[in-house]
Amino acid sequence: MTEPIITLDGVHKRFEAASGNVHAVNGVNLDIYPGEIFGVIGFSGAGKSTLVRLINGLEPTTSGRLTVNGHEVSALREKQLLPVRHDIGMIFQQFNLFSSKTVADNVAYPLHIVNAKNRSWDKAARDARVAELLAFVGLSDKAKAYPAQLSGGQKQRVGIARALAANPRILLADECTSALDPQTTDEVLDLLRRANSELGVTIVIITHEMDVVRNLCHRVAVMEAGKVIEQGEVYDIFSNPTHPTTRRFVNTSLKDRPTEKTLERLSHHYSGRLVTVTIRDRDTGGRTVVHTLDEAGVRADLVYGSIVEITDRPYGSLTFALTGTDDDIDHALGLLRDFTDVEEHDAAGYREAQR
Known part of the structure; x- marks a missing residue:
């Protein structure tokens, strides 16, 4: 060595x-x-x-x-x-x-x-x-x-x-x-x-x-x-x-994750469940995440995020507003957690606070 x-x-x-x-x-x-x-x-x-x-x-x-x-x-x-x-x-x-x-x-x-x-x-x-x-x-x-x-x-x-x-x-x-x-x-x-x-x-x-x-x-x-x-x-x-x-x-x-203020704004514009998914390497990239959500019957609107190259490898996070049945969304999030980090935000709580 x-x-x-x-x-x-x-x-x-x-x-x-x-x-x-x-x-x-x-x-x-x-x-x-x-x-x-x-x-x-x-x-x-x-x-x-x-x-x-x-x-x-x-x-x-x-x-x-x-x-x-x-x-x-x-x-x-x-x-x-x-x-x-x-x-x-x-x-x-x-x-x-x-x-x-x-x-x-x-x-x-x-x-x-x-x-x-x-x-x-x-x-x-x-x-x-x-x-x-x-x-x-x-x-x-x-x-x-x-x-x-x-x-x-x-x-x-x-x-x-x-x-x-x-x-x-x-x-x-x-x-x-x-x-x-x-x-x-x-x-x-x-x-x-x-x-x-x-x-x-x-x-x-x-x-x-x-x-x-x-x-x-x-x-x-x-x-x-x-x-x-x-x-x-x-x-x-x-x-x-x-x-x-x-x-x-x-x-x-990176500036890839929404702040509390941004999440409040997003919850006002999107009715779905807000979820941030970590993107690591090409085999767990954004395309893989979207495909997983689609296969589970969940609609995913990309509302925030950023992916950058670090030593020639992608890294960042994407925040989606997910719509579908709660069972389908829970199932999709479980699939995502098998290969990456997932953080769900309390969109309903933000919307309640705005009333």
Whole structure:
């Protein structure tokens, strides 16, 4: 089995503050493997950004064992961390570009730092590498421009090119889409996906946006109050979240289930029994659900729902207003429960409350 490229084993990080000690990272255990895109998600104050600073050695661990690319970072002194950091690229929320340098010079900056150590990046090699990376991020025509002349999305693409300059094995992206509009976010995520698939770079992305996780990551860890409260394959986390905080994140991303207010409105417009059916994978998709209801002699009006692709697999829920005899509907729901989750809402109660 492949060895992890990043391992956190019982890692803690405490800070001293005026209000007392802050336990920013609390006993975290994680394995991140070469070539994967790993998401770390949490609300503000969850400890996710501190976790990134521990991985690249910008903050020392308080206790526990942290290994990055074969180096036990938690046991290294500052000078010993330099070779580790050369294998790590950083992408920031606010871009962190040098305003007085051109796009090309911003991308070349890490190569000057590496060159001071091993002299492997002479001017010709630097120029070739910068040209290669600007072509990769689609900014060849902006080489001589300055950051102030770029859009937010273009600035972030420069940031990605700079992070890739020294051929890192790992990219750490800390809220790298938070300052971008949805269309630009999609473009940046596509670029990160290409960096992963074409260059083989392992990516750890820190975010509070579940849509970023859904559209990009292979696996995800959910953090709260410094702890990892849930982790696993992205599809499994979306389709079967176990922690209330994870369920909140999933609900904000999918928006596939009707709220109480929506159910009240639906019950006013539809006389049938309101039922929400979970859609998992192609063999239990919407067509299978509708066919099952039809075979049971039940009419199903689709009134709410959404199905999305998560790691190339469909997931979501559909809400139907079912009409027919109670016996037929009960029989149909029993058939559905044999292969998926079914939730019946109290449509009659909503209608009674509206009278």
